[in-house]
Amino acid sequence: xxxxxxxxxxxxxxxxxxxxxxxxxxxxxxxxxxxxxxxxxxxxxxxxxxxxxxxxxxxxxxxxxxxxxxxxxxxxxxxxxxxxxxxx
Numbered sequence: 001x002x003x004x005x006x007x008x009x010x011x012x013x014x015x016x017x018x019x020x021x022x023x024x025x026x027x028x029x030x031x032x033x034x035x036x037x038x039x040x041x042x043x044x045x046x047x048x049x050x051x052x053x054x055x056x057x058x059x060x061x062x063x064x065x066x067x068x069x070x071x072x073x074x075x076x077x078x079x080x081x082x083x084x085x086x087x088x
Contacts, residue, residue, distance in 0.1 A: 005054055005063075013061020023052055023064065030071055033078070044074045 011017075030045040048070040055063030 009054065009058040009060040009063060011059040013065070014059065016061035016064050017056060017059050020056070023056065026068065026071055027052055033074070044070060048074065
């Protein structure tokens with residue numbers, strides 16, 4: 001899997017790679033979600049962190065964007081699940 005990602009990744013979208021601080025804050029938030037006791041709820045944040053980390057290591061903005069999109073989808077899903085549990 002790692003060899004496959006290394007073969008596909010290359011330096012691109014370098015403007016995204018330079019925003020290390022905001023990506024670090026996002027990874028911190030995803031790490032906090034990892035601690036939540038949600039059954040099978042750790043896969044999406046862990047995958048997002050891995051994609052962001054590989055993107056930063058390879059200087060590949062596309063991988064970073066994929067990780068951020070996954071994090072946003074996770075956030076929306078958690079919001080909808082909490083709204084459904086709490087209700088109006």
